[in-house]
Amino acid sequence: MEEEKQQTPATPATAETKKPNDNMIMGIISYLSFLCFIPLFTKKDNEFVYFHAKQGLVLFILEIIVYVLSRILVGIFIGSLTGWTLLSVFSVIINLLNLGLLVLSIIGIINVVQNQKKELPLVGKFAHKIKI
Structure with a gap:
């Protein structure tokens, strides 16, 4: 008769998978536009979360300012012939500002993912002044 081989159940890999905790998730949400109000x-x-939420709030306020500025510029320059040229220049500037906010x-x-409380360039000093 054939010998029956005992099979041992497969064990999960010993390498731990790092699960994001609630604070990390809330910290990430802090940098997602208007969702900064949740954390x-x-x-x-x-x-930790409050630090990142305040920086996210400053970024959100800057996003609103850039958006309002772009709408005002469109309203001003849309009617004139030279306005199209100026509007093109300002569009590039507005897009660069939006790109900068995205990078920040x-x-x-x-x-947040690296569990660090680093001030963002240009934003961190304003975030410290926020008291909510």
């Missing part, structure tokens, strides 16, 4: 008001007692958001998310 700002729900995680006020958590210093990505840097903020990277800081």
Whole structure:
């Protein structure tokens, strides 16, 4: 008769998979535009999340300013012939500003994932002044 071989159940890999915790998720949400209000008001007692939520709020305010500025410029320059040229120049500037805000958001998310409380360039000093 054939010998029956005992099979041992497969064990999961010993390498731990790092699951994101609630603070990390809330920190990431802080840099997603208007969603910054969720961690700002729900995680006020958590210093790490609150730090990133305030920076996210400053970025959101800057996004609103850039958007309003772009709408005003479109309204001003849309009617004239020279306006199209100026509007093209301002469109490039507005797009670069939006790109800069996106890069700052990505840097903020990277800081959250690395569990760091680093001030974002140009934004961090304003975030410190926010008291909610």
